[in-house]
Amino acid sequence: MNQLLKLENLRVSVGTDKEILKGLDLEVHPGEFHVIMGPNGSGKTTLGLTIMGHPNYKIIGGKILFEGREINKLAPDERARLGIFMAFQAPEAIEGVKIIDYLRLLLEKVKGVDRLKSHDMVIEKAKEVWFTEKELARDINLGFSGGERKRFEILQALLLDPKLVILDEPDSGVDVDSLSLISIKLHELQKQGKTILLITHYGRILQHVDPSQVQVHIIKDGKIVMHGREELVREIENKGFKKVFEECGCNE
């Protein structure tokens, strides 16, 4: 089967020469559910932002292939239009831009939705992640709670209907109810056949996800050092990265 996303010996630096990803390989096939874990500073967020095309992250070696096509040089919006979506860990607040105006613009410009229909589409999807019509008049992410920010990211994924959904710690700084909702939405996306790349520290976000489908990868110092199934998540939660790395001989 063809890969949806393939990272080949990916090396990425940020700033002048600080190398963060040091030859990372990953293959993701359509419909799969991948979890990326790793200690702080191991390169998890860099991985997501590099796939999305953040201008500060420079690819100094290797390739990103999406549906067999190299996308190393594509602008972020071109990647989004190919069907890659990223839910950010700390999404930006944009003052003066109302959620409803922004989401309608996304639907119209990115998905080609008719202007007459975009309003109702936004309202309907927003309800699914607990945003009322009134709340859609707020500015993007301005003064949002942790849960609101993460639910707003999920809302954009629901509207854009991408092929690949990258989620960077959708469970950090989130209230229990929002966490449960996000987990349910992840399961729904999984059932729809979406391919998911989930960056997380905790297994709790997987509470509603079919565990038999989950593939786990552990990043350490810019490389993937372990692969496993859902049990690996629990092992790390119980023992911590330090112990797991010692046991696998990953520190050498």
Next chain:
Amino acid sequence: MSELTLQDAKSIIENQIETLKKRNKEPDWMTKLRYKAMNAFFEAPHNDPIITDPLDYIAKAEEEMYPEVKNLDELPPEMLALLDRLGIADVEKKYIAGLAVQSDTSIVLNDFLKEWRKKGLIMESMEDAIRNHDMMKELFMKQFHPEESKLAAYHTAVWNGGVFLHVDAGLKVPMPLHLFFLIQNSAMAQAPHIIIDAREGSEIHLIEGCTSPVLVRHSLHLDMSEVYVGKNARVKLSVLQNWPEYVHTRPMTRAIVEQGGEFINTTVGLGTGKSNIANPKYIVKDGGYVELNGIILGQKDYYVDLGGEMLLEGTGARGMNASKSVIMDNSTVITRGLIHAKAPKTKGHISCDALILNHDAKMETYPGLASEVDDAELSHEAAIGKIREEELFYLMSHGLKEEEATQLIVKGFVNPLLKDIPLEFVVEIRKIIEMAVSGGM
């Protein structure tokens, strides 16, 4: 001054005064005031980095005034076409309240205002008002003096058009009134005089729109506004400028805000013309409030210098000066506010924000705070910079093109200051900003 002899210069002004006097059939006191201003012109100081000689611009009076029109469809087609530039023609079809249009030096008024006349609202061309109301002697040129600058003197000598807006005590006018300025001739001096006289407890909102077609030579828009905000009255004055690069604008605005009164003055400079220099001044009495909101789009090689002085003279008076500038191409934008606390418990705040879209654009800001009392609260903040890369990336990563994302951010940036502009205009303003951003990219 140019190579004109004093006698030449005098006769240039005299000719204008004589033409205007005849056309307007104005009372002697006004003609005397014009001649007094002419004499002051030669002595008055002149300090303008761009207009070396105001006499390069002449007030050519139309032979006859335009007749009164009942609605927009009766306007001459060339005027309607121009209003389209501001998106006004469409807007107006939806709701039309008071409307006055000044083309060059003549003014066209609609008759929707006749209804409101009975309730105590007067909106007349300044020429009519000067003939019709004795109170004009008490109001006209009471906040300015011709001696203070050559531009003030020249305006007073050759003023043409403008409106007189009077609201009786307690009358609240629910819909905005509209006044539009069009310049259609080259080397014009369009010098409208506007007086807003809002009596105690009244409410009024005047929207001014300004535009011009492409001209062969530069023209000058030299307007003067004198605003009286009575006790507990609320006045909004919103100015939408969409001048092309052939127009220099030197608006002069002053206001006196009486006890508990409120004056919200918003200027949206979408096309500010080749150059725009303004330094409005507001005097605020006990418990009064004044707000100056400036939205400035700096494009091409435009030069914009927007000041704003607030004198907080009464106990508890408040002033707020906020500007948001979007600057591109080779344009220069300067903002300078001054809030002067002269009485106890006064409050003032200046904020200057600017988005600079490219390397050659220039921005300067000079906030000024002065206090003569020990319990005033004065503050300022300023933020000048590029669009934040993280904001742009956030929007682009969800599929918006760089241009679309930039437009959205810029519109969001100016949005907080558009709160008092009717939605129909906001829609048009946003379109104009989108086009400018695309052009600038």
